[in-house]
Amino acid sequence: MALFTISDLHLSLNTNKSMEVFGGVWRDYITKLEKNWNKIVTPDDLVVVPGDISWETYLEDAVEDFRFLERLNGKKIISKGNHDYWFLTVNKLYDFFDKNDIKTISMLHNNFFAYENYAICGTKGVDISKKPATDENIKLENREAIRLEKSIVDAKKAGYSDILVFMHYPPIIKEGKYNNNLFYYILKEYGIKKCFYGHLHTRSHHLAYCGDIEGIEFNLISSDYLDFKPMKIL
Secondary structure, eight states: OOOOOBOOOOOOOTTTTOOOOGGGGGGGGGHHHHHHHHHHHHHHEEEEEEOOOBSSGGGGGGGHHHHHHHHHEEEEEEOOTTTOOOOOHHHHHHHHHHHHHSSSSSEEESSSSSEEEEEEEEEEEEEEESOOOOOOHHHHHHHHHHHHHEEEHHHTTOOEEEEEEEESSSOOOOOOOOOOSSSHHHHHHOOOEEEEEOOGGGGGGGGOEEEEETTTEEOOOOOOTTTTOEEOOO
Protein backbone atom coordinates (compact mmCIF):
# COMPACT_ATOMS: atom_id res chain seq x y z
CA MET A 1 0.00 0.00 0.00
CA ALA A 2 1.53 3.31 -1.11
CA LEU A 3 0.85 6.77 0.32
CA PHE A 4 0.04 9.73 -1.96
CA THR A 5 -1.12 13.30 -1.47
CA ILE A 6 -2.69 16.11 -3.52
CA SER A 7 -4.73 19.12 -2.41
CA ASP A 8 -7.15 21.67 -3.82
CA LEU A 9 -9.28 19.46 -6.06
CA HIS A 10 -11.93 22.22 -6.25
CA LEU A 11 -14.54 19.78 -7.51
CA SER A 12 -17.69 21.32 -8.95
CA LEU A 13 -19.70 18.61 -10.66
CA ASN A 14 -23.01 20.08 -9.51
CA THR A 15 -22.49 23.76 -10.37
CA ASN A 16 -19.56 23.51 -12.84
CA LYS A 17 -17.76 26.48 -11.30
CA SER A 18 -14.79 27.27 -13.52
CA MET A 19 -11.22 27.36 -12.19
CA GLU A 20 -9.87 28.79 -15.45
CA VAL A 21 -9.56 32.21 -13.81
CA PHE A 22 -6.38 30.72 -12.32
CA GLY A 23 -4.97 29.89 -15.75
CA GLY A 24 -5.32 27.53 -18.69
CA VAL A 25 -3.81 24.65 -16.73
CA TRP A 26 -7.25 24.29 -15.12
CA ARG A 27 -8.99 23.62 -18.44
CA ASP A 28 -10.73 20.20 -18.26
CA TYR A 29 -8.92 19.54 -14.98
CA ILE A 30 -11.49 17.00 -13.71
CA THR A 31 -10.72 14.71 -16.65
CA LYS A 32 -6.96 15.16 -16.13
CA LEU A 33 -7.25 14.50 -12.41
CA GLU A 34 -9.30 11.31 -12.84
CA LYS A 35 -6.98 9.92 -15.53
CA ASN A 36 -3.76 10.69 -13.65
CA TRP A 37 -5.10 9.54 -10.27
CA ASN A 38 -6.33 6.14 -11.46
CA LYS A 39 -3.16 5.59 -13.49
CA ILE A 40 -0.85 5.73 -10.48
CA VAL A 41 -3.07 5.08 -7.43
CA THR A 42 -4.27 1.51 -6.86
CA PRO A 43 -7.36 0.46 -4.89
CA ASP A 44 -5.05 -0.54 -1.99
CA ASP A 45 -3.32 2.85 -1.73
CA LEU A 46 -4.04 5.85 0.51
CA VAL A 47 -4.33 9.47 -0.65
CA VAL A 48 -4.33 12.48 1.71
CA VAL A 49 -6.24 15.50 0.37
CA PRO A 50 -5.74 18.52 2.67
CA GLY A 51 -8.46 20.94 1.81
CA ASP A 52 -10.57 22.64 -0.83
CA ILE A 53 -12.34 19.47 -1.83
CA SER A 54 -15.56 20.95 -3.24
CA TRP A 55 -16.78 24.41 -4.25
CA GLU A 56 -20.26 23.72 -2.86
CA THR A 57 -21.59 25.75 0.04
CA TYR A 58 -23.97 23.09 1.34
CA LEU A 59 -23.09 19.47 2.01
CA GLU A 60 -26.11 18.03 0.20
CA ASP A 61 -25.12 19.95 -2.94
CA ALA A 62 -21.64 18.40 -2.82
CA VAL A 63 -22.85 14.80 -3.15
CA GLU A 64 -21.71 14.44 -6.77
CA ASP A 65 -18.27 15.73 -5.85
CA PHE A 66 -17.93 13.18 -3.06
CA ARG A 67 -19.26 10.41 -5.29
CA PHE A 68 -16.58 11.33 -7.83
CA LEU A 69 -13.92 11.18 -5.12
CA GLU A 70 -15.35 7.88 -3.92
CA ARG A 71 -14.98 6.37 -7.41
CA LEU A 72 -11.29 7.26 -7.60
CA ASN A 73 -8.88 4.49 -6.64
CA GLY A 74 -7.74 4.06 -3.07
CA LYS A 75 -8.81 5.21 0.34
CA LYS A 76 -8.81 8.95 1.01
CA ILE A 77 -8.18 11.10 4.06
CA ILE A 78 -9.49 14.63 3.59
CA SER A 79 -9.27 17.78 5.69
CA LYS A 80 -10.83 21.21 5.58
CA GLY A 81 -9.71 24.08 3.32
CA ASN A 82 -10.75 27.72 3.22
CA HIS A 83 -13.37 27.05 0.51
CA ASP A 84 -14.93 23.98 2.15
CA TYR A 85 -18.02 25.79 3.41
CA TRP A 86 -19.96 22.52 3.24
CA PHE A 87 -18.14 21.21 6.31
CA LEU A 88 -20.29 21.33 9.46
CA THR A 89 -19.11 18.70 11.96
CA VAL A 90 -17.30 15.39 11.62
CA ASN A 91 -20.36 13.48 12.82
CA LYS A 92 -22.61 15.15 10.26
CA LEU A 93 -20.09 14.43 7.54
CA TYR A 94 -19.93 10.73 8.39
CA ASP A 95 -23.74 10.59 8.54
CA PHE A 96 -23.72 12.08 5.04
CA PHE A 97 -21.21 9.48 3.89
CA ASP A 98 -23.31 6.65 5.32
CA LYS A 99 -26.45 8.01 3.69
CA ASN A 100 -24.75 8.16 0.28
CA ASP A 101 -22.81 4.86 0.53
CA ILE A 102 -19.44 6.63 0.58
CA LYS A 103 -16.98 4.21 2.20
CA THR A 104 -13.46 5.23 1.18
CA ILE A 105 -13.26 8.76 2.64
CA SER A 106 -12.24 9.72 6.20
CA MET A 107 -11.87 13.15 7.85
CA LEU A 108 -8.70 14.52 9.45
CA HIS A 109 -9.97 17.00 12.04
CA ASN A 110 -8.78 17.09 15.67
CA ASN A 111 -7.36 13.58 15.24
CA PHE A 112 -4.68 11.57 13.44
CA PHE A 113 -4.47 8.46 11.28
CA ALA A 114 -1.93 5.65 11.26
CA TYR A 115 -0.14 4.61 8.10
CA GLU A 116 2.25 1.72 8.69
CA ASN A 117 4.81 3.18 11.16
CA TYR A 118 3.81 6.77 10.42
CA ALA A 119 1.15 9.08 11.82
CA ILE A 120 -0.80 11.40 9.53
CA CYS A 121 -1.53 14.66 11.36
CA GLY A 122 -2.68 18.13 10.43
CA THR A 123 -5.17 20.96 10.40
CA LYS A 124 -6.38 23.70 8.06
CA GLY A 125 -4.14 26.51 9.34
CA VAL A 126 -4.65 30.18 8.54
CA ASP A 127 -3.49 32.67 5.93
CA ILE A 128 -0.19 33.83 7.45
CA SER A 129 0.22 36.52 4.77
CA LYS A 130 -2.47 38.67 6.40
CA LYS A 131 -0.43 41.11 8.45
CA PRO A 132 -0.65 43.02 10.67
CA ALA A 133 -2.68 40.48 12.59
CA THR A 134 -6.18 41.47 13.64
CA ASP A 135 -7.81 40.14 16.80
CA GLU A 136 -9.87 37.81 14.61
CA ASN A 137 -6.79 36.48 12.80
CA ILE A 138 -5.01 35.89 16.10
CA LYS A 139 -8.03 34.00 17.41
CA LEU A 140 -8.15 31.82 14.29
CA GLU A 141 -4.40 31.17 14.40
CA ASN A 142 -4.56 30.12 18.05
CA ARG A 143 -7.49 27.78 17.39
CA GLU A 144 -5.82 26.12 14.43
CA ALA A 145 -2.51 25.85 16.29
CA ILE A 146 -4.29 24.03 19.12
CA ARG A 147 -5.77 21.60 16.58
CA LEU A 148 -2.38 20.94 14.99
CA GLU A 149 -0.71 20.40 18.34
CA LYS A 150 -3.48 18.06 19.53
CA SER A 151 -3.16 15.98 16.37
CA ILE A 152 0.60 15.63 16.86
CA VAL A 153 0.46 15.04 20.63
CA ASP A 154 -2.21 12.35 20.29
CA ALA A 155 -0.07 10.59 17.67
CA LYS A 156 3.00 10.73 19.93
CA LYS A 157 1.00 9.43 22.89
CA ALA A 158 -0.03 6.49 20.71
CA GLY A 159 3.63 5.70 20.13
CA TYR A 160 4.29 7.28 16.74
CA SER A 161 7.58 9.14 16.34
CA ASP A 162 7.50 9.47 12.55
CA ILE A 163 4.84 12.09 11.83
CA LEU A 164 3.73 13.54 8.51
CA VAL A 165 1.90 16.88 8.75
CA PHE A 166 -0.67 18.00 6.17
CA MET A 167 -2.09 21.53 6.17
CA HIS A 168 -4.24 23.45 3.73
CA TYR A 169 -2.61 26.85 4.23
CA PRO A 170 1.19 27.01 3.99
CA PRO A 171 2.85 27.31 7.42
CA ILE A 172 5.68 29.23 5.80
CA ILE A 173 6.06 31.36 2.67
CA LYS A 174 9.00 33.06 0.98
CA GLU A 175 8.21 36.50 2.37
CA GLY A 176 10.11 35.96 5.60
CA LYS A 177 8.43 38.74 7.56
CA TYR A 178 5.24 36.67 7.55
CA ASN A 179 6.80 33.48 8.91
CA ASN A 180 6.67 34.30 12.61
CA ASN A 181 3.69 32.06 13.38
CA LEU A 182 2.62 29.31 15.75
CA PHE A 183 2.47 26.57 13.12
CA TYR A 184 6.16 26.75 12.27
CA TYR A 185 7.08 26.77 15.96
CA ILE A 186 4.95 23.66 16.56
CA LEU A 187 6.58 21.82 13.66
CA LYS A 188 10.00 22.66 15.11
CA GLU A 189 9.07 21.87 18.71
CA TYR A 190 7.80 18.39 17.91
CA GLY A 191 10.57 17.49 15.50
CA ILE A 192 8.39 17.20 12.41
CA LYS A 193 10.49 16.27 9.37
CA LYS A 194 7.93 16.55 6.54
CA CYS A 195 5.08 18.99 5.96
CA PHE A 196 2.75 19.12 2.95
CA TYR A 197 0.47 22.06 2.14
CA GLY A 198 -1.73 23.50 -0.61
CA HIS A 199 -3.80 26.66 -1.19
CA LEU A 200 -1.31 28.43 -3.50
CA HIS A 201 -2.28 28.50 -7.19
CA THR A 202 -0.55 29.57 -10.42
CA ARG A 203 0.48 33.20 -9.81
CA SER A 204 1.04 32.42 -6.11
CA HIS A 205 3.33 29.42 -6.68
CA HIS A 206 6.34 31.72 -6.36
CA LEU A 207 5.53 32.18 -2.66
CA ALA A 208 5.95 28.47 -1.94
CA TYR A 209 8.88 27.07 -0.03
CA CYS A 210 9.70 23.62 -1.37
CA GLY A 211 12.65 21.89 0.22
CA ASP A 212 14.46 21.73 3.53
CA ILE A 213 14.25 24.57 6.03
CA GLU A 214 15.96 23.97 9.39
CA GLY A 215 15.41 20.23 9.10
CA ILE A 216 11.81 20.33 7.88
CA GLU A 217 11.02 19.32 4.30
CA PHE A 218 8.18 21.44 2.89
CA ASN A 219 6.19 20.44 -0.19
CA LEU A 220 3.53 22.37 -2.12
CA ILE A 221 0.88 19.89 -3.27
CA SER A 222 -1.83 22.05 -4.87
CA SER A 223 -3.32 20.08 -7.74
CA ASP A 224 -2.33 22.59 -10.41
CA TYR A 225 1.25 22.70 -9.08
CA LEU A 226 1.39 18.88 -9.36
CA ASP A 227 -0.22 18.98 -12.83
CA PHE A 228 -3.17 17.06 -11.30
CA LYS A 229 -1.02 14.02 -10.46
CA PRO A 230 -1.01 12.81 -6.83
CA MET A 231 2.48 12.94 -5.30
CA LYS A 232 3.83 9.66 -3.95
CA ILE A 233 5.23 10.06 -0.44
CA LEU A 234 5.94 6.47 0.62
